[in-house]
Amino acid sequence: MSELREELKEKIIEQLNLEDVAVADIADDDSLFGDGLGLDSIDALELIVMLDKDYGIKLSDPKEGRKIFESIGVMADYIAEHRTK
Amino acid sequence: MSTKLHIERYCHIKNSTVSLNGAPLFEIASEDFLTFIKAAYKELDTKYSKFFKMDNLSKLAFLAADVLLKEDTSLSEGEKNIAIVLSNRASSLDTDRKHQASISDPKNYYPSPAVFVYTLPNICIGEISIKHKLFSENSFFIFETFSADLLKVYTESLLKTNKAEKVLCGWVDFDADSYEAFLYLVSSEGTIEHNNNEITRLYRL
Numbered sequence: 639m640s641e642l643r644e645e646l647k648e649k650i651i652e653q654l655n656l657e658d659v660a661v662a663d664i665a666d667d668d669s670l671f672g673d674g675l676g677l678d679s680i681d682a683l684e685l686i687v688m689l690d691k692d693y694g695i696k697l698s699d700p701k702e703g704r705k706i707f708e709s710i711g712v713m714a715d716y717i718a719e720h721r722t723k
Numbered sequence: 724m725s726t727k728l729h730i731e732r733y734c735h736i737k738n739s740t741v742s743l744n745g746a747p748l749f750e751i752a753s754e755d756f757l758t759f760i761k762a763a764y765k766e767l768d769t770k771y772s773k774f775f776k777m778d779n780l781s782k783l784a785f786l787a788a789d790v791l792l793k794e795d796t797s798l799s800e801g802e803k804n805i806a807i808v809l810s811n812r813a814s815s816l817d818t819d820r821k822h823q824a825s826i827s828d829p830k831n832y833y834p835s836p837a838v839f840v841y842t843l844p845n846i847c848i849g850e851i852s853i854k855h856k857l858f859s860e861n862s863f864f865i866f867e868t869f870s871a872d873l874l875k876v877y878t879e880s881l882l883k884t885n886k887a888e889k890v891l892c893g894w895v896d897f898d899a900d901s902y903e904a905f906l907y908l909v910s911s912e913g914t915i916e917h918n919n920n921e922i923t924r925l926y927r928l
Contacts, residue, residue, distance in 0.1 A: 654837070657761075657775040676772065683836035691833045 642714045650710075653688060654681050666711040674709075682707060694722030728882060729913035731889070733925050734790045736783060736904040741767065743790055745928055756902055760786065771854050778818040778841035779902070781850050784809065784895040787904040788851040791891060795908070806860040806887035807848050808877055809906075813898035814865050815844045847895065860886050869894045869905075871922035878909050878917070894926065 647661045650670075654677065668674045671682070682703050689695040689706075695717065697703060706716045735742045739759045740750040749766045751759050760782050764774055769789050777785065792805070818841045825834045840846065845863035852861070860881055864873065878890040893906035905926050909917050915925070 655775045678773075680776075680837050680840060687833055687835065 639714060639718060642718060643710050646710050646713055646717075649688060649692070650675075650685075654684055664710060666714075667709050670707050670709060670713075677707075685713075689717070692723075693717050693720075695720050726911040728879060728909055728911060728917040730915040730917055730921065730925065731908040731910050731913035732791055732794065733893075733905065733907035734787045735928065736763075736787050737902065741786065741790060743794075748790065756897075756900070771850075773850070776837060777847075777850060778815070778821075778838070780811075780815060780817060780844060780895065780897040781841060781847035783897055783902055783904045784847035784906075785850050785854070787893075787895065787906040788891060789854065791906055791908050792851075792855050795889075803855060803857055804859055804888045805855070805857055805908075806878075806881045806890045807851060807857065808862050808864075808874060808881070808890055808892040809845075809848060810864040810866050810870065810874060810892075810894050811844060811896035812865070812867060813896055815842050815846070817897050817899065818842050851891075869923075869926055871919045871926065875917065875919055875922060882909065 643666055644661060647664045650656065651659055651661065656675070659675070664675065671677045682700075685707055686697050686700060686703055689697060697706070706713055732744050739753060741748045741763050749763045751762050753759050753762070756779060761775075763786060767786070767790065769786060771785065771789075774782065774785065795803075818838060822834060822838050822842050825838065826832055844865070845861070848861045848863060851857070852859070862877065866873070874892050878892050881887045881890055889908055889910040891906060891908050893904070895904040895906065896902065907922070907925065915921050
């Protein structure tokens with residue numbers, strides 16, 4: 639699980655172009671949106687595409703993302719349970 | 724408005740150099756655009772959290788605009804009635820190609836929302852407006868080549884009909900490895916006359 643969390647941090651930094659953010663800067667329970675990592679609505683859509691492309695998880699309702707993308711820890715738990723690739 | 728119009732100041736970004744009123748502000752040996760624009764962003768103390776999420780055209784337009792607008796202390800925040808009139812040749816083609824590449828293979832069809840949102844050239848005007856809190860008139864024209872005359876006529880129309888107090892205008896073009904920005908601020912202030920000859924002369928510097 640910790641490998642998946644590190645992998646997610648690396649992917650988020652790279653795919654969302656988070657300049658000057660390192661893996662070590664992101665705690666597993668940091669909020670990804672708002673006061674945490676400061677992601678926005680377009681980033682949320684990118685994360686939905688990432689779930690589909692890299693883990694074979696299709697979110698039928700984008701509102702599901704609100705809970706799933708709460709933190710790296712929550713995301714990793716969801717992916718581990720639902721991934722198809 | 725019968726006041727004579729002038730070019731207050733102008734900014735060029737090309738050949739790995741950012742210059743203001745003809746004087747270099749920042750230059751770097753690298754010919755790679757991303758290396759150059761990242762270094763320029765940091766060196767020029769440009770503060771905008773979304774800068775690195777923008778496409779190349781927006782980065783180029785944003786930086787040139789920021790060089791000009793952060794110098795502007797004549798209008799306080801909330802009173803910045805500065806219209807934006809930009810133009811280029813390649814529209815948003817650089818980003819359009821990236822989007823096309825992401826949807827060309829039906830078996831690997833994963834369009835990026837972050838790329839897609841920049842598949843219009845005027846999005847860069849939105850980025851500039853957000854940073855500088857502008858709620859003004861704006862337009863983005865696609866020309867075959869730089870047109871001093873059209874920019875001048877449109878800018879004068881905005882100012883003479885009191886649609887704006889100043890106009891940020893010019894040329895910002897990005898296509899493949901080629902990039903060029905020439906933005907200038909037009910108002911009643913300044914010493915350079917706002918006419919076709921001067922606009923063309925400054926563009927060619």
